Amino acid sequence: MVLPNLIGMDTSAKIWNAVATLFGSKTTSKLMAYRRALHSQRKGELSMKDFLMKVKSCCDNHDSCSEIIREHEHVTAILNGLPLEYESVITIITASQVPYTVQGVTSMLLDTEACQQVVSNEVSSSTSLVLSDSFDVSGSLLAYRPSSTARGRGRGHSSNSRIQCQLCGKAGHLID
Incomplete structure (x- = not known):
């Protein structure tokens, strides 16, 4: 990389403008890449905590270029990356008259994931119990x-x- 001749520049503003011109295109491309990464995040098989950390990391990368991601955009990126089983939570958040903060959305999603895991564990244990009760030794x-042996006409109508x-x-x- 060749630096422009800074000798002869009489003001700090001129020096700053020269440096900004030199590095400005790299910052713009970084910002675009970070924003694209932010909006392309998907939860997939990640835990909710890991997904939220990836989105936060994208926002932090963007912030490192001196352009802050607004809270609304951060929340939007999170909600757009969620699978269908979070549709009811997304509806609650987007229908709210008062905008949710990132912290509020994070808390709600972590609680929802914990509830889904409890329900999933209860269903799998009761399914296991039913299946084990359906087999003999x-x-x-x-x-x-x-x-x-008589064929009845429904409950309580058989001879026995x-x-x-x-x-x-x-x-x-x-x-x-």
């Missing part, structure tokens, strides 16, 4: 067989109205 799938356990097949009790 040998691993064979248990079948429900009504105790009556005794209840039968779906797990062990014995009459007189049910499994919860």
Whole structure:
């Protein structure tokens, strides 16, 4: 890189203008690249914390070029990078009369992710329980067989109205 001849420049303003001209194009291209990176972030398989940190890093990179990303643009970049399972949260944030701060959006999204994980764990554990209850000790799938051979017309209309356990097949009790 060749520096312009700074000798003979009599004011600091002229020197500053020469330096700004020399490095200005690089700063503009950096700003454009940082802004593009900011708006192309997607959560994908990342945890919410990691996704939010990537977006914050893009904003910090942009800020390092002396151009601050406004809060509204930061929030917009976050919301645009979220998958469909966050659609209800996005609707709440965008429909609000009072604009959400980055901190408010961050808190809401981290709480939402935590709730989704709790629900997911409960569903998978109850699915596991149901599946394990559907098999006998040998691993064979248990079948429900009504105790009556007569065909009834619905609940309570058969000739033998005794209840039968779906797990062990014995009459007189049910499994919860």
